[in-house]
Amino acid sequence: MRIIWTLPLLALIACGGSPRGVAPQAQTVVDNPVPMGVDNSCGGRRYGSLVGKDATVLETVLILGPVQVIRPGGITAQDYQPDRINFIVGADGTITQITCG
Numbered sequence: 001m002r003i004i005w006t007l008p009l010l011a012l013i014a015c016g017g018s019p020r021g022v023a024p025q026a027q028t029v030v031d032n033p034v035p036m037g038v039d040n041s042c043g044g045r046r047y048g049s050l051v052g053k054d055a056t057v058l059e060t061v062l063i064l065g066p067v068q069v070i071r072p073g074g075i076t077a078q079d080y081q082p083d084r085i086n087f088i089v090g091a092d093g094t095i096t097q098i099t100c101g
Contacts, residue, residue: 041082042100051098055089
């Protein structure tokens, strides 16, 4: 009898809902310039504090994994690697965006 009662509860939780009387957990808000909707398969969100800084700061950061620095008019890789971090540098030499791929 206990198994029958837990099946609807498990189905509700698996679908992302919460049972009555149980409030969904609040998500923590992090002050990070990398938008939450952006793909984070590469872990680039952890380097969000570098956005707005001079691109030379990348020389002091240890990043284990594939990295691509994209400058205006520069040549970029044409393949998609979900674990590669792309640092997009603006014309003024500052990091303007961080993406994956």
